[in-house]
Amino acid sequence: MKILNFTIIKLTICLVIGILIGYFIPIPIMMxxxxxxxxxxLLGITYFIARKQFFKTIWFGITAFILMISIGVLTVNIHNQQNFNNHYTKHLLNEDDSGHAITFRIREVLKSNTFYDKYIIDVLQVDTNRTQGKLLLSIAKDTLKPTLNVDAIFSTKSNFKSLGYPLNPFQFDYESYLEKKYIYHQVSLKPTELFLISDNTHTVFGYANATRQFINSKLKKYHFKPDELAVINALFLGQRQDSVKTFIAITEMQELYIYWLFQDSTLELY
Known part of the structure; x- marks a missing residue:
């Protein structure tokens, strides 16, 4: 295959292999x-040696491939916050204790269900310990309380609960899905158990959410239907919180676009 003659393609393949190794095989971050x-x-040494040699050798290339694989493994380990000593799980004695004083920041607003509004939060502090890590937050719905803003910082007292596992083998494994996003516990609260500390925007997630809200406020002036607005949010603003009908519409649009490309390329042949 001619595409494999490009060095960048080979290095990318090695990086992907390293990511897969780090994902499926537990390797300590320090290692x-x-x-x-x-x-x-070693790559630097082989580079300076290769510069002085008249005939090329394979050692520089092999070393570069090994380096890319190791970078892939390291990338997976760095993204797993459990590898760091200040991860909140390092400060939990057990999941069913009397509770912890938790300070957290809203990271992402998820699709709510009939009974709960759901969020992904960053754990900033557990009791007196500065921490990091992500949690699933479920807040009982209250029509008098607005949706929490991204970047808002709250304090509460609660215990950490394990994620629910599927009750039958054919049910969607939500626990496994969240663990792949490095989320290992959840917290369920009532709106009255939240104490606002700060509502300022100061992270990339907060600015991105503010931009989406601004764009949506402008789009509402054009009286889009809810499904049309949901498609716009999903395609252009990265919001995937709407109904299944939205994703069916997106799929149909993609199929239509692929069909149009196929028809166009067929006409060009003739």
């Missing part, structure tokens, strides 16, 4: 870091 540093040093 991955030391191996990456050693591979980087």
């Amino acid at each position: 991955a870091m030391y191996f990456t540093l050693a591979a980087s040093l």
